[in-house]
Amino acid sequence: THQSNVAACGGLINKEEFSAAVEVFMSSTSQWHRAAPLPIPGVVTQRTVTQDTCYLGGMFTSDEKLQHVFSASLSQLFQTLPCDQQPSALQNWTSLPDMPYTGGALANMGGTLLAIGGADEQTETEEDREKEATTVHAYCPSTSSWVQVGTTPLPCAGSTAQLLPSGQLMLIGGFESKKVHIGTLKLQ
Numbered sequence: 001t002h003q004s005n006v007a008a009c010g011g012l013i014n015k016e017e018f019s020a021a022v023e024v025f026m027s028s029t030s031q032w033h034r035a036a037p038l039p040i041p042g043v044v045t046q047r048t049v050t051q052d053t054c055y056l057g058g059m060f061t062s063d064e065k066l067q068h069v070f071s072a073s074l075s076q077l078f079q080t081l082p083c084d085q086q087p088s089a090l091q092n093w094t095s096l097p098d099m100p101y102t103g104g105a106l107a108n109m110g111g112t113l114l115a116i117g118g119a120d121e122q123t124e125t126e127e128d129r130e131k132e133a134t135t136v137h138a139y140c141p142s143t144s145s146w147v148q149v150g151t152t153p154l155p156c157a158g159s160t161a162q163l164l165p166s167g168q169l170m171l172i173g174g175f176e177s178k179k180v181h182i183g184t185l186k187l188q
Contacts, residue, residue, distance in 0.1 A: 004027035005026055006024065006027075007022060007024045007077060010038050010042050010043055010056075011044075012043055017041075020038040020039070021038075022034070022036060022037055022038060036077070042060055042068070045057075045060060046105055048106045050111050052073055053071050053073060054071065054072050055070070055071050055113055056069070056071075057106045058099065058103065058104065058106065067098035067099045067100075070093045070094065070096065071094045071096055076092050097139075097144060097145060099115040099137075100118065100146045101115070101119050101133075102118050102119060102120065102157075104117050106161070107161035107169060109163055113138065114149075114161070116137075116159070116171065117132075117133045118132065118157050119133050120132055133152075133156055134152045134155050135148055136148070136150040152171065154171075159171050160172050
């Protein structure tokens with residue numbers, strides 16, 4: 001959501017077909033409009049907003065890669081296009097480096113894009129997977145890379161994260177957790 005407008009991004013058309021469609025609901029007109037599609041079809045599992053940028057990540061696609069991250073300017077995303085104009089993914093969406101681990105949560109903390117937890121499917125030991133699931137990485141635009149900046153108190157993969165008005169970050173659920181953790185991340 002942005003200024004009472006809503007964007008629905010990607011999705012599953014049927015059991016085998018993914019969508020790249022992006023539809024926006026403009027609160028000023030109470031109508032849905034087509035926006036630039038995602039660069040690839042998929043189900044978006046994580047999203048967050050920093051200032052005027054929307055970030056989508058953790059996509060589940062036909063090749064099951066869950067680490068893609070895309071960004072778009074909200075002001076461009078919510079521009080109304082004429083009905084006869086086909087929007088192009090290249091008009092809006094920028095591809096960022098993949099999130100460090102599969103199943104990590106995306107969050108905006110003070111204008112910084114964070115990837116929290118997740119796990120590398122190639123990691124051999126449960127102990128190493130648990131260690132990966134506690135990592136917090138920040139996206140560094142100047143180097144176009146993810147840098148580890150901290151840890152979480154509990155492992156989290158498949159979780160979702162939300163910044164609370166108090167400045168604390170809430171981590172919810174995950175593959176093996178029914179817990180909600182609210183706390184302040186200690187970033188390096």
